Amino acid sequence: MSIHSINPATGETIHSFPVLQNHAIESILKSAATAQFHWKALDFNQRSAYFNKLAQILRQSRDKYAHLITEEMGKLLKEARSEVEKCALACEYYAEHAAAFLADEPIVSDAGRSYVSYQPLGVVFCIMPWNFPFWQVLRAAAPAMMAGNTVVLKHASNVPRCSLALEAIFREADFPENTFRSVLITSAQVEQVIASEHIAAVTLTGSKTAGRKVAAVAGHHLKKCVLELGGSDPFVILADADITFTAKQAVIGRFQNMGQSCIAAKRFIIVETIADEFISSFKDLVSQLRYGDPKNDATDIAPMARTDLRADLHKQVKRSLSMGAKLIAGGTFMQTQGAYYVPTILDQVRPGMPAFDEEMFGPVAAFVRARDVEDAVALANQTQFGLGASIWTQNITQGETAANEIQAGCTFINGIVKSDPRLPFGGIKHSGFGRELSYHGIREFVNVKTTWIK
Numbered sequence: 123m124s125i126h127s128i129n130p131a132t133g134e135t136i137h138s139f140p141v142l143q144n145h146a147i148e149s150i151l152k153s154a155a156t157a158q159f160h161w162k163a164l165d166f167n168q169r170s171a172y173f174n175k176l177a178q179i180l181r182q183s184r185d186k187y188a189h190l191i192t193e194e195m196g197k198l199l200k201e202a203r204s205e206v207e208k209c210a211l212a213c214e215y216y217a218e219h220a221a222a223f224l225a226d227e228p229i230v231s232d233a234g235r236s237y238v239s240y241q242p243l244g245v246v247f248c249i250m251p252w253n254f255p256f257w258q259v260l261r262a263a264a265p266a267m268m269a270g271n272t273v274v275l276k277h278a279s280n281v282p283r284c285s286l287a288l289e290a291i292f293r294e295a296d297f298p299e300n301t302f303r304s305v306l307i308t309s310a311q312v313e314q315v316i317a318s319e320h321i322a323a324v325t326l327t328g329s330k331t332a333g334r335k336v337a338a339v340a341g342h343h344l345k346k347c348v349l350e351l352g353g354s355d356p357f358v359i360l361a362d363a364d365i366t367f368t369a370k371q372a373v374i375g376r377f378q379n380m381g382q383s384c385i386a387a388k389r390f391i392i393v394e395t396i397a398d399e400f401i402s403s404f405k406d407l408v409s410q411l412r413y414g415d416p417k418n419d420a421t422d423i424a425p426m427a428r429t430d431l432r433a434d435l436h437k438q439v440k441r442s443l444s445m446g447a448k449l450i451a452g453g454t455f456m457q458t459q460g461a462y463y464v465p466t467i468l469d470q471v472r473p474g475m476p477a478f479d480e481e482m483f484g485p486v487a488a489f490v491r492a493r494d495v496e497d498a499v500a501l502a503n504q505t506q507f508g509l510g511a512s513i514w515t516q517n518i519t520q521g522e523t524a525a526n527e528i529q530a531g532c533t534f535i536n537g538i539v540k541s542d543p544r545l546p547f548g549g550i551k552h553s554g555f556g557r558e559l560s561y562h563g564i565r566e567f568v569n570v571k572t573t574w575i576k
């Protein structure tokens with residue numbers, strides 16, 4: 123069996139890689155476990171030096187990695203460059219703060235002295251998606267490794283070259299051998315890895331379906347897991363929102379990364395009184411987006427990552443239309459080679475339609491009309507997901523009250539939802555559990571250990 127790297131802008135197969143045999147996987151896991159034994163013995167300063175070097179390499183070779191990302195999953199080169207820079211920032215952030223985040227904490231109890239310390243768990247198995255093929259990996263690996271764990275990566279099958287490049291960057295930064303390993307394996311081989319005695323814990327960013335399977339296997343083997351799954355983030359536009367500013371942000375929130383992000387704005391819930399004016403501004407802005415070669419900095423519309431994903435998205439659009447949604451723009455494949463989809467706007471979307479109930483992982487904006495702020499919040503919460511949400515209003519008090527009512531891992535007021543190494547990231551409901559980033563993220567894969575001394 124092979125894993126293929128296919129350029130979504132052209133359909134060309136760039137490279138094929140053999141899938142690892144089961145015995146080869148086991149030997150890599152064993153090496154990662156042996157490496158962890160030495161890695162955990164280093165102090166924070168030593169581990170920080172490695173991550174600062176990694177950040178330096180990422181910055182120095184930013185364009186090389188950005189090209190690789192664009193060739194393999196199609197995103198705009200300018201977005202790929204920012205992704206690589208953000209990875210460098212996350213590495214530096216944990217290099218600087220890990221020691222403080224994991225310092226021993228004295229606790230007053232009936233002991234003469236008692237305290238909590240944070241010890242690494244072992245090898246963390248990271249199952250990562252293709253949509254931010256560098257960022258997702260490093261935001262999981264940097265905290266886990268700064269805490270003293272080692273990492274084995276199973277990347278998405280459409281980004282094998284990114285996966286191997288990441289392993290090579292760790293080597294180039296002179297990390298001790300086997301502290302970060304990438305395995306080119308199929309989803310069917312994931313169970314074997316989770317079950318291995320060499321794996322201590324699992325972190326997955328992926329679909330709800332993958333989350334269920336991984337959690338079941340991890341649960342069976344009694345291993346800690348963190349799940350960062352899908353989302354159908356509401357972008358709630360209240361009657362007093364600044365229409366010009368908000369419409370621009372809405373276009374970015376929906377179409378960046380070609381809408382292929384768990385935290386992309388997906389359901390635009392808008393108070394009826396301003397809906398027509400807002401949708402018309404939004405449509406104008408969307409009509410100005412130019413499609414083309416993702417490597418060209420003048421391009422706004424890149425291909426989606428795979429043609430099968432585009433076909434799935436199109437089915438969701440067609441089903442929503444057949445249930446009464448109104449097509450304002452798009453709704454078709456682009457008549458060109460590559461996995462391009464015309465930026466699409468749907469109005470009159472309601473609960474019960476795929477565009478409301480399901481995650482729309484692509485360039486489709488679904489407008490949902492609400493009577494007032496209470497109705498808007500109720501609609502925002504009428505979803506299986508709970509990852510992010512944004513609220514747009516000139517009345518911050520009203521915005522904060524609404525934000526408090528929204529069931530999500532984060533709410534942004536007058537800003538699009540984004541991740542930041544300093545802030546915890548993760549969801550509730552079917553968006554998963556556990557947190558990445560910030561000091562919450564680094565404490566996911568540690569043994570919170572109590573010491574009690576008479």
Ligand SMILES: O=CCCCC(=O)O
Binds near residue numbers: 253382
């Ligand atoms: O699919 C999840 C995307 C997360 C993107 C980010 O962290 O900015």
